Amino acid sequence: MDTRELLNRITKLPIIADSLADDMLAGNFRSVFKGQGMEFDEARHYQWGDDARAIDWNASARLGTPFVKMFREERELTILLLLDTSASMHSGTAKLWGMVPGTNVSSTNMPGIVSPFEQALIAAALIAFSAERSGQRVGAFLFDREIDRVFPPRKGRRNVLAFVSGALQRHKPVPHAQRSDGSNLRAAIAGAGRMLKRRSMVILLSDFFSIGWEQELGDLSNRHDVIAIRVSDPLDELLPELGLVSFVDPETGLQLAAPTSSETFRETWSQWHKDRADLWLKLCRRAGVAHLDLPINADAAATLTQFWRQRGKYGD
Numbered sequence: 670m671d672t673r674e675l676l677n678r679i680t681k682l683p684i685i686a687d688s689l690a691d692d693m694l695a696g697n698f699r700s701v702f703k704g705q706g707m708e709f710d711e712a713r714h715y716q717w718g719d720d721a722r723a724i725d726w727n728a729s730a731r732l733g734t735p736f737v738k739m740f741r742e743e744r745e746l747t748i749l750l751l752l753d754t755s756a757s758m759h760s761g762t763a764k765l766w767g768m769v770p771g772t773n774v775s776s777t778n779m780p781g782i783v784s785p786f787e788q789a790l791i792a793a794a795l796i797a798f799s800a801e802r803s804g805q806r807v808g809a810f811l812f813d814r815e816i817d818r819v820f821p822p823r824k825g826r827r828n829v830l831a832f833v834s835g836a837l838q839r840h841k842p843v844p845h846a847q848r849s850d851g852s853n854l855r856a857a858i859a860g861a862g863r864m865l866k867r868r869s870m871v872i873l874l875s876d877f878f879s880i881g882w883e884q885e886l887g888d889l890s891n892r893h894d895v896i897a898i899r900v901s902d903p904l905d906e907l908l909p910e911l912g913l914v915s916f917v918d919p920e921t922g923l924q925l926a927a928p929t930s931s932e933t934f935r936e937t938w939s940q941w942h943k944d945r946a947d948l949w950l951k952l953c954r955r956a957g958v959a960h961l962d963l964p965i966n967a968d969a970a971a972t973l974t975q976f977w978r979q980r981g982k983y984g985d
Contacts, residue, residue: 670783672840679794679833685970686798692977693799712736746870747822748800749861750793750809750832753875754817754839755852758786758900783965785900789874790836792898792969796872797829807832808864811839812857819860822869854882862889870894876901877949887956896959899949903964905942908935 712725715735728736783791797807801824808822809832817839820832854875861871862885871893873886889895908929916925928934946962953960961976963969 670787672837675783675787675790675840676837678791682791682795682970683798683802686795686802689795689970689974689977690799690802692974693796693803712738745805746800747806747808747865747867748796748870748872749822749865750797750807751857751861751871751873751875752789752793752809752811752836753813753852753854753857753873754786754811754836755813755878757852757876757878758789759784759841785876785902785965786840788963788965788967788969789898789900790833790840792900792963792973793836793872793874794829794833795970795973797832801826801829809836810857810860811836812853812860814853815856816860819864821864852879854879855885858882858885858889862892865893868893870896872896872898874898874900877945883952883956886952886958890957894959895956896961897949897953898961898963899946900963900965901946903966906939906946908938910935 712728713736715724715729715737719737723737725736725738793809797809800807804824806822806824807829809820810816811818818835820828820835852875854873854877858873865871871889873895875898877897877899886895886897908927911929914927914929916927927938950960959980961972963972
């Protein structure tokens with residue numbers, strides 16, 4: 670998908686975001702606000718029957734008469750999006766979809782199939798617009814080997830558009846000859862923990878082709894509500910029989926001639942990807958992190974809506 674078509678899709682998201690915003694408020698925000706405590710609102714004169722534990726002793730001593738602290742429930746939330754922009758997110762098997770029987774996708778024009786990065790950006794933008802629609806603060810990290818760009822959490826459409834614009838500049842990956850290997854999920858997760866001082870929601874969008882991030886994810890989950898969205902390609906686990914296909918590792922540039930006509934190769938390929946997906950799921954559960962698998966051929970809006978409705982129904 671070219672950048673113009675991707676931008677056209679994103680510009681339509683604010684319309685869809687209205688309905689998703691209601692589901693987010695009813696569902697996932699509840700898990701953040703639960704146990705968040707109350708925010709100080711004002712102090713007023715002590716009245717008969719007030720809880721003595723609420724007395725503001727400093728104000729009472731200063732003014733010479735008893736005052737009590739009044740609190741209100743905190744209903745503003747910070748949402749931080751962590752978007753993986755690494756080379757593997759720009760790869761996938763999109764070009765193979767036109768060769769797969771029954772997909773109804775042309776090999777030269779594939780408007781229904783996106784790369785993992787494009788699907789992740791569509792999902793991130795939809796979440797950001799929905800949160801902005803309900804008056805929440807939205808921030809974002811764009812990361813690869815390191816955190817490349819930071820959008821501090823703020824309210825308003827302008828901040829969301831700045832994030833979308835910055836992400837679109839990463840639409841085309843850096844050539845592998847100019848890169849080091851892999852994305853650094855650990856750095857992004859740790860950076861989120863350092864930035865956020867109050868309990869917030871952190872949404873991590875990646876293909877999770879990275880290692881060594883489990884401890885950081887668990888630590889972040891202890892302090893914040895964390896959602897891991899894994900962008901996946903269904904053809905990874907169900908590789909079709911297409912003859913000899915050339916694959917290129919986007920991170921290193923290494924090439925592989927894949928004999929997809931070999932049943933043994935296809936089974937080995939599928940099993941490796943299934944094991945990877947199972948490990949990701951196990952690590953998320955161990956860290957106490959909510960998780961969502963988002964295939965590149967799925968309707969991102971419908972998938973996210975269902976996810977948050979389930980969270981609203983079951984609380985997590």
